[in-house]
Amino acid sequence: MTIINSKRAKNAFSSPIASAAAVVIAILWTIPTFGLLVSSIRPEKSINTSGWWTFFTNPEVSLENYEKVLFQGTLIQPPMVQYFFNSLAITLPAVVFPITLAVFAAYALAWFDFKGRDFIFFTIFALQVVPLQLTLIPLLQLFAKGLSINGITIIPDLGITGTYIPIWIAHTIFGLPLAIFLLHNFLRQIPRELIEAAKVDGAGWFIMFRALILPLSIPAIASFAIFQFLWVWNDLLVGLTFGAGSKEVAPMTVRLAEMVGTRGGGWEVLTAGAFVSTVVPLIVFFALQRYFVRGLLAGSVKG
Amino acid sequence: MKLTALVPQRSLWDTVLPNLVMLGSAIAAFLGIIFLLFVLAERSPNKIQNILKYVVFLAPAAVLLLIGLIYPAIRTLIYSFMNDDSSKFIGFENYVWAFTIPEIRIVLRNTLIWTILVPVLATGTGLAIAYMTDRMKRAAVIKSLIFMPMAISFVGAGIIWRFVYTYEANLKRPEIGLLSSIWRAMEWEPRNWLLEAPLNTLLLIVVMVWIQTGFAMVVLSAAMKNIPDEIIEASLLDGTSNWRRFTKITIPMIRATIVVVLTTITIGTLKVFDIVRTMTGGNFKTNVIANEMYSQSFRQMNYGTGSALAIILFIAIIPIIIYNVRQLRLERTER
Numbered sequence: 001m002t003i004i005n006s007k008r009a010k011n012a013f014s015s016p017i018a019s020a021a022a023v024v025i026a027i028l029w030t031i032p033t034f035g036l037l038v039s040s041i042r043p044e045k046s047i048n049t050s051g052w053w054t055f056f057t058n059p060e061v062s063l064e065n066y067e068k069v070l071f072q073g074t075l076i077q078p079p080m081v082q083y084f085f086n087s088l089a090i091t092l093p094a095v096v097f098p099i100t101l102a103v104f105a106a107y108a109l110a111w112f113d114f115k116g117r118d119f120i121f122f123t124i125f126a127l128q129v130v131p132l133q134l135t136l137i138p139l140l141q142l143f144a145k146g147l148s149i150n151g152i153t154i155i156p157d158l159g160i161t162g163t164y165i166p167i168w169i170a171h172t173i174f175g176l177p178l179a180i181f182l183l184h185n186f187l188r189q190i191p192r193e194l195i196e197a198a199k200v201d202g203a204g205w206f207i208m209f210r211a212l213i214l215p216l217s218i219p220a221i222a223s224f225a226i227f228q229f230l231w232v233w234n235d236l237l238v239g240l241t242f243g244a245g246s247k248e249v250a251p252m253t254v255r256l257a258e259m260v261g262t263r264g265g266g267w268e269v270l271t272a273g274a275f276v277s278t279v280v281p282l283i284v285f286f287a288l289q290r291y292f293v294r295g296l297l298a299g300s301v302k303g
Numbered sequence: 304m305k306l307t308a309l310v311p312q313r314s315l316w317d318t319v320l321p322n323l324v325m326l327g328s329a330i331a332a333f334l335g336i337i338f339l340l341f342v343l344a345e346r347s348p349n350k351i352q353n354i355l356k357y358v359v360f361l362a363p364a365a366v367l368l369l370i371g372l373i374y375p376a377i378r379t380l381i382y383s384f385m386n387d388d389s390s391k392f393i394g395f396e397n398y399v400w401a402f403t404i405p406e407i408r409i410v411l412r413n414t415l416i417w418t419i420l421v422p423v424l425a426t427g428t429g430l431a432i433a434y435m436t437d438r439m440k441r442a443a444v445i446k447s448l449i450f451m452p453m454a455i456s457f458v459g460a461g462i463i464w465r466f467v468y469t470y471e472a473n474l475k476r477p478e479i480g481l482l483s484s485i486w487r488a489m490e491w492e493p494r495n496w497l498l499e500a501p502l503n504t505l506l507l508i509v510v511m512v513w514i515q516t517g518f519a520m521v522v523l524s525a526a527m528k529n530i531p532d533e534i535i536e537a538s539l540l541d542g543t544s545n546w547r548r549f550t551k552i553t554i555p556m557i558r559a560t561i562v563v564v565l566t567t568i569t570i571g572t573l574k575v576f577d578i579v580r581t582m583t584g585g586n587f588k589t590n591v592i593a594n595e596m597y598s599q600s601f602r603q604m605n606y607g608t609g610s611a612l613a614i615i616l617f618i619a620i621i622p623i624i625i626y627n628v629r630q631l632r633l634e635r636t637e638r
Contacts, residue, residue, distance in 0.1 A: 015545070018434075018435040018436075018439070018545075019435070019439060021435055022432060022435045022436050022439070022442070022445050023445060025428075025432055025445075025449065026444075026445040026448040026449055027448075029448055029449045029451070029452070029513065029516070029517075030448045030451070031481070032463045032464060032466070032467050032481075032513070033451065033452070033455070033463055035463075035466060035467070035481060036462070036463045036466060039466065047479070048479065049476070049477065049479070050477055050479065051477065051478065051479050051480075051481070051484050052479070052481075053481075071315075078318065081315060081318065081319075082318045085318065085319050085322040085323070086322060088322065088326065089322040089323070089325050089326040092326055092330065093326060093329045093330055093333070096330050096333065096334075097333060100333070100334075100337065101363050101364045101367070102364065104359065104360040104361070104363065104364065105360065105361055105363075105364035105365070107360055108356070108357065108360040108361040109361070112356065112357070112360075112361070114357070120361075120365065122628055122631070122632075124368065125627070125628065125631060126624050126627070126628055127368060127372055127373075129570045129620055129623060129624055129627070130372060130376060130617065130620075131570075131573065131574045131593070131613065131616050131617060131620065132574065133574065133593055133596045133597075133612075133613040133616055134375070134376045134379050134613045134614070134616070134617050135371065135372055135375035135376055135379065136375075136379075136600065136613070137375075137378075137379060137382060137600055137606050137609065137610060138374065138375035138378035138379055138382075139371060139375045142370070142375070147370070155370075164325055164329070168329065169367075169371070170371070172367065173367050173368065173371030173372060174371075174372075176364055176367060176368060177368070177372075180364060204344075204345065204349060204352045205352060205353075205356040205360075206341055206344045206345045206352065206355075206356070206359075207345055209360075210341060210345075230453075230454055233456070234454075234455070234456030234457065234458075234459070235456075236456070236457065236458050236577045236580075237576065237577070237597075241597075241601065253456050253458045253459075253577075256456075256458045256459070256462065256581075257458050257577070257580065257581055260458075260461070260462060260465070260581050261584065267466065267469075267479070270462055270466075271462070271466065273462075274458075274459045274462040274463065277456060277458070277459055278454075278455050278456070278459045281454040281455065281456070282451070282454050282455070284454070285451065285453070285454035286447070289447065289450075293521055293525075296518070296521060296522060297521075297522060297525050
């Protein structure tokens with residue numbers, strides 16, 4: 001294809017109307033978030049007595065809302081900064097665990113030859129869409145009481161309710177199917193010759209994983225890591241149910257939802273709080289958007 | 304309410320340190336065990352490695368999924384035929400309850416409205432934007448802005464939009480919500496947005512569409528990029544109109560991706576409860592199954608009805624699972 005041709009193809013759609021429409025939509029899409037951000041830096045009195053857009057004719061900046069929501073708390077009601085670190089303590093392990101286990105399983109499903117491999121793969125694929133709701137009650141009971149069938153204890157009561165452990169495990173379980181599926185698709189694309197060559201060189205399955213598979217799958221792992229990070233950081237349901245109502249381990253989303261429920265009007269803390277909870281995923285999102293998109297596409301684009 | 308700041312506070316370090324210790328030790332312990340396993344496994348004879356490889360690589364995920372997803376799902380199915388504390392079987396009573404109680408019928412109706420409107424509107428809007436920005440220069444910023452809500456939690460989105468919908472009953476006070484403010488400027492009759500059914504359900508749906516449009520746009524625009532330039536060239540030479548090219552070339556060529564986007568959003572919509580919970584708490588006839596399932600199970604402490612609702616949710620998804628598995632089978636045999 002010549003340069004002139006591809007230029008024409010490029011210009012084919014950039015009609016001024018379409019461009020203008022796209023810009024308008026982008027602005028419309030951004031206004032709600034922008035309004036929240038502007039409000040969060042206005043003094044409490046102004047937020048509740050005038051619209052955020054008046055900020056531009058009457059700019060008053062105050063960081064008091066952030067100070068209030070982040071650091072002011074009581075012994076029974078810790079400040080948001082505590083929840084921020086709770087979220088962090090939930091999220092990082094809940095990203096590392098499922099990805100590690102998923103790379104392992106994806107490797108096994110992509111390259112081990114064994115009976116029932118396809119069956120397991122299709123089961124995992126189908127499990128991707130099983131709603132969390134379907135598993136909540138029994139899984140909670142499992143964490144609280146252990147598991148026994150016909151009086152035989154299979155898993156004892158571990159006494160972990162109210163710690164991070166059930167939250168980590170729950171996120172790991174719920175993240176696994178998608179992670180295995182995506183990583184499996186990626187690992188299958190590794191040329192068979194490469195694997196065979198490593199075998200000829202005398203590499204066992206474990207050395208092969210460490211020396212060949214793992215380095216090759218770093219990009220796919222990075223894509224899914226961002227995915228899982230955003231998902232866990234933004235999750236409410238798992239934090240709410242598996243945190244067992246303990247403030248010591250509740251993530252920011254749980255606190256935010258609680259704030260909405262108890263005092264619907266306090267926009268100064270709600271806007272600042274919402275922004276605090278959003279800022280980390282937004283940074284991750286804008287910094288690593290390319291990898292995020294890649295992960296998204298791996299699961300859904302069909303030729 | 305103003306108890307804050309009067310009680311002595313723990314220092315920041317006191318609250319942060321335990322978390323960092325937990326976080327660090329959990330990850331370190333996990334990776335340490337794996338490291339040890341590898342050290343041991345790599346040194347063991349091939350025969351043992353051949354067994355160990357299943358134990359190390361496959362078993363952890365398989366066991367977790369078995370105990371954490373499959374077993375609980377079966378258990379939930381059983382609970383759905385039992386009473387509130389799962390002490391005796393009551394047959395289909397919970398399902399009869401779900402389909403006959405007027406309140407729950409509204410919940411089912413709302414969920415149906417959500418699962419039809421959200422995928423269609425989000426995919427439609429995403430498709431339009433993808434087409435408008437396809438092969439357009441400097442579209443990256445536009446796309447980023449539309450994609451951004453994907454990074455925001457449903458709770459955060461709920462707060463953002465609650466703020467847009469805020470309503471001030473006193474006409475002497477200014478509206479601080481954007482929508483109400485525009486409404487008042489137009490001198491239309493003021494409305495308390497989140498209280499009026501069925502309008503409120505539509506306004507909540509707007510939030511989900513706002514989030515999902517970016518997803519649809521990104522995936523569909525990647526699919527459009529895969530359409531060879533030659534085909535577009537040819538249509539340009541033929542003088543095909545934009546609209547005809549869109550309907551006769553673009554859509555047929557990315558049909559498979561459109562279906563994937565539609566199903567993905569449908570599943571996401573069925574599961575979402577945070578938006579409703581944050582914005583109306585499920586009141587004013589806005590409730591959906593996912594939220595009612597939570598209320599039944601953890602507020603009413605009725606495991607029977609809660610489980611029945613979860614099963615209904617799952618049944619709604621089954622056709623999609625079957626369709627997906629079929630598609631995957633086809634793709635695999637093509638390979």
